Amino acid sequence: MSVIKKELVVIGGGPSGMSAAIEAAKRGVKVLVVDANEKAGGQLFKQIHKFFGSRAHGAGVRGIDIGKKLLKEAEDLHVEVWLNSVAIGLFDNKQIAVETGTDEKNKTVRIVEAEKIVIACGASENxxxxxxxxxxxxxxxxxxxxxxxxxxxxxxxxxxxxxxxxxxxxxxxxxxxxxxxxxxxxxxxxxxxxxxxxxxxxxxxxxxxxxxxxxxxxxxxxxxxxxxxxxxxxxxxxxxxxxxxxxxxxxxxAAGLKPLVELAAMGGCKTKFDPILGGWAPIHDRNMESTCRGIYVVGDLTGVEEANTALEEGRLAGVAVAESIGKLAPEEAAKLKSETWERLNGLRSGPHGEARMKAKERQIETFQELTGVSQ
Known part of the structure; x- marks a missing residue:
């Protein structure tokens, strides 16, 4: 079986995955998005209500409209998208087994080798x-x-x-x-x-x-x-x-969600249990990079929150990937990441978000303890 090589493969085409793909593609990274659904965009296309928060986070805009904007932006940036495609395996050498197709008789499995991977497979219902x-x-x-x-x-x-x-x-x-x-x-x-x-x-x-x-x-x-x-x-x-x-x-x-951690664990990413985040979730650093170097984790996979935090985490990972590949200068990347963290901290402020902010800090501290790498 021939191996398809890509610079960046994003597994999951929801808010965090698409925003990661867009941020990386803006800097010239060649991106493939793999999504199990007939249409990318994930939870955004279920959200017919208007978002709260600041103008920077789509206040007054419906989730479905944010989803349409993301898909248009990805299309304009020539992000490749495989729909009706499920990542069924993730291996040590950053090879991904992807099953594509809707008809059981015509399903095929392709092997994709990625220089960098962003896992954005979301969460499942309790x-x-x-x-x-x-x-x-x-x-x-x-x-x-x-x-x-x-x-x-x-x-x-x-x-x-x-x-x-x-x-x-x-x-x-x-x-x-x-x-x-x-x-x-x-x-x-x-x-x-x-x-x-x-x-x-x-x-x-x-x-x-x-x-x-x-x-x-x-x-x-x-x-x-x-x-x-x-x-x-x-x-x-x-x-x-x-x-x-x-x-x-x-x-x-509606009894809550738990991160879909299985694929990240299959790839060797270390996980940690935290009830505030919904259960077991991959440990990551401030760039959303997991303990497996070159594999990034974003969105509800890293702890169940809201669409806006998923979008921001995707942006963090997309910028970090572009920097690590050498398509974004460290100074510019540092500025973009600092601005994104400022927005994330704003989203997590207040009585509903403070516990999640502390849980995220614990994840980053655990990453530093395990790897000896501080940021």
């Missing part, structure tokens, strides 16, 4: 296991969001949402915009986990939010027909007599 959780109609909130915002299909008409983080709150509102009835939102913690502005929108629409509650059981023949929730005590155990039953035809679970 599940909540309860009696009846395998019934059709029980799904992750991300799956429900994909159905309604990308495929224009309602996952159900009466939906119970589990989890009050920003994903649960935002997807609930988007489901209502599409015509679904969100019968209730259930949160096991004593208070709502996401931004108050999102919670207020669904509360104003009449959706009851049950904190200190969890789902007890889903029932139905062939698919979910009803769900029972109950209150939990201080030890997270069900409180007898507190059960409430709802007629539903879908249950969406």
């Amino acid at each position: 599940v909540v296991r309860f009696k009846g959780w395998t019934l059709p109609g029980v799904m992750g909130a991300g799956a429900a969001q994909t159905m309604v915002n990308v495929n224009r299909v309602l996952p159900g008409k009466r939906i119970l949402m589990i989890g009050s983080g920003n994903v649960g709150l935002i997807v609930s509102y988007q489901l209502m915009q599409a015509g679904a009835d969100v019968v209730a939102l259930v949160e096991a913690a004593p208070k709502i986990g996401g931004y108050a502005v999102h919670a207020a929108k669904i509360a104003r629409a009449g959706v009851p939010i049950y904190t200190r509650h969890t789902v007890l059981e889903a029932r139905g023949e062939g698919r979910v027909k009803e769900a029972t929730i109950c209150e939990v005590d201080n030890k997270w155990q069900p409180v007898p007599g507190s059960e409430k039953t709802f007629e539903v035809d879908a249950i969406a679970i």
Whole structure:
């Protein structure tokens, strides 16, 4: 089997991957993006809501429009993109096995050897296991969001949402915009986990939010027909007599995300467990370079955050790759990286981001301890 050689291969065409590809391509790096989907852009094309924050981070702009802008910029820079392509292997010599195609009979595997690699494969949804959780109609909130915002299909008409983080709150509102009835939102913690502005929108629409509650059981023949929730005590155990039953035809679970660390681990990148970041995540330095030199890790793979932080981490890696290949002067690279870190620190400031900032600092400190390299 012949080996295809590339300067930079980006695995994952979401916000962090595309921004890394663009920043590197701007400096003349030849870039290949490998993405498993029919269209690059990742989570951005599910995000029909307007972004918050500063003008520098797309405040007032919808995620889908940011995604379109990224794809146009990548196209103008002649970034090569392989769609319907999955990286199924990553080896010590920076060779990547990529399976391409949608038809099982016509799928092919190609070997790509990269001078530099950026892994941006994102995160997967956590599940909540309860009696009846395998019934059709029980799904992750991300799956429900994909159905309604990308495929224009309602996952159900009466939906119970589990989890009050920003994903649960935002997807609930988007489901209502599409015509679904969100019968209730259930949160096991004593208070709502996401931004108050999102919670207020669904509360104003009449959706009851049950904190200190969890789902007890889903029932139905062939698919979910009803769900029972109950209150939990201080030890997270069900409180007898507190059960409430709802007629539903879908249950969406927004119980957080965990980094898709398997490919990075396969390539030999050291990982560390941190619950703030969603679990196991690759250790990296301030350039987003992993413990495997020449392999960079960005976005939700390095710890679950928001789209804007993913975009900035991608920019960091793209600049660092261009510098390491010799297509960007160290002085200019240092300036660009300093500006990007300033924006990242701004995004992570405040009560919701401070814990993540400290977790990221711990990752960088661990990198320095393991490698003896400080920056």
